[in-house]
Amino acid sequence: MVADVWNRLRTAAPRGATALIADSALGALFLALYLAERLVVAPLPSASLPAALACGLGIAAGLALRRRTPLPAFVLGATALVAGVIVAAPSVLAPYANQIGVYSVGLHATRRWARWGLVLTIIYIAAYFVAVRPTPRPASIGGVVFVWLLTWLVGYGTARRREEQLVARRLMRRQAVTEERARIARELHDLVGHTVSLMLVQAGAGRRVLDRDPAKARELLLGLEQTGRAALAELDRVLGVLRRDSPGDDGETGQPGLAGLPELAGRMTEAGIEVRVQIDPKPPELPHSLDLSAYRIVQEALTNALKHGDATSATVTVRHDGGSLDIDVRDDGRGSPPGYQPGRGLLGIGERVALFGGTLWHGPAGAGGFRLRAVLPLPTSSALSPGGVAASSEGGGPSSGDGPSAEREGPVT
Structure with a gap:
């Protein structure tokens, strides 16, 4: 009671x-x-x-x-x-x-x-x-002094440990907030930057052919409308992930992944850059976060090729060797100047790759254009070779003759 x-x-x-x-x-x-x-x-x-x-x-x-x-x-x-x-x-x-x-x-x-x-x-x-x-006898006095000082020391030490734990919790909360803000920035940059770039290209192409080819202009405007609708739907999904309002929702449902690369290639082709996608062999079912990051890496690389490289074609190759996912994007654009520095787009790709402990390389392609390669280690449960034997995760740079093998940063945003 x-x-x-x-x-x-x-x-x-x-x-x-x-x-x-x-x-x-x-x-x-x-x-x-x-x-x-x-x-x-x-x-x-x-x-x-x-x-x-x-x-x-x-x-x-x-x-x-x-x-x-x-x-x-x-x-x-x-x-x-x-x-x-x-x-x-x-x-x-x-x-x-x-x-x-x-x-x-x-x-x-x-x-x-x-x-x-x-x-x-x-x-x-x-x-x-x-x-x-x-x-009292001196021995008794000494014992009392020892016990009382030890009592103070125990209290003082406990207080200092609590202070250290409080500081550690604050730093962890601050780090969590910083990481969450960076994640939000990456998602919004990849989504909005990609979509706005496509819409600007389609709108510009439509304006140029509006008078001499109305049918082509209508086709471009239709593509522009579809791009906008798709962007709104994806933006709604992204905001849903960030808010996580639905009970029992893990926040990943409906997010794009490697299965959406053909659709992404179609949108890019409509915008003026012919994109070929090759996924060989078909990777196993990936964790949502890894699948989404792989899609965003390709999306940002293609957006850079269209927006900054003036490329007319690009090739996307995704390979699964059992222990890692190898993403290779090449375009035939004007490449990059010597000593280029990375912008928000490539920095965001680097952050995504670093989250999974992978490796990233980007720079001039051998015969012109720009190349980006990301190697993402697969989780143990998914890291199985086609024969069912677990394979080690190894991520190397491009093969000989394709450019430097060291990891680089670039200026493309």
Whole structure:
């Protein structure tokens, strides 16, 4: 019954109020035991009883305030403890209450005030043994000093560990937010950048043929409309993934993957760049995140070829060797200037590849144009060769004669 009442109070009251209630209960318990000691177990003379009871109230108040104001509460309780041995016989219970105060200073006070608490602890120990009669043996004094300092050290060390854990949790939350923002930026950049590039190309082509070939213009406008509708549908899916409103929805349903590459190639061909897709052999069922990232890598590479490379054709090759997924995109555009620097698009591809521990290479193709190759290791459960034997994950650079084999970054966005 008492436990039920306490649980209801703890749930209803704020955290600080709950701690104050618990400490007040501890102070009241000590005061009740202290009164029993002073009045029944070891009765005091009536002359010294009022002063002893006042000291007991001071120690109880220190216990009640030990978390709200740790150092003042300790000073109050320790002062009452020393005063108690001056006005009356030493109490058996009072030193243990003071030990709780010492622990509380180390645990709940700030670093600065906790260290002052250590200094005050030594002072109050010295004052106690000066006031108490008869004076204990040096060995007993040394034992008390050791125990009290150890008590402070335990509280102080616990507080510092809690601070370190709090800092670590904050850093983890900040890192999680940063990673989530980067993920959102990648998704929106890949989706919006790709779609807007296609729509701009289609709109420009339609404007050029509007007067001399209305039928072609209508075809381009129809493609523009279909691209816009598809973009809206995919944007809605992306926002659904980011919000994850639906109970039981893992946020991956409906996201594009390698199976959507032929449709992507069709849209790119309508925009003016002929795209050929070859997937050999057909990869096993991939995790949603890996499947989506592979699709986005190809999408961004083709968008770069259309928007920045002025390419007229591109080839997409996806191979599965059992341990990794090899994505190769080549175009016949104008390539890249020497010493080029990466933009948001290639940086986003690099981030996607890095998330899976893969390798990325991009740079000029052998006979002109631009080439991008990404190797993504497959999870163990999917890393099976066609014969069913687990294969190791190895990701190398392009073969000899196709350009540098080192990983590079590029300026294309």
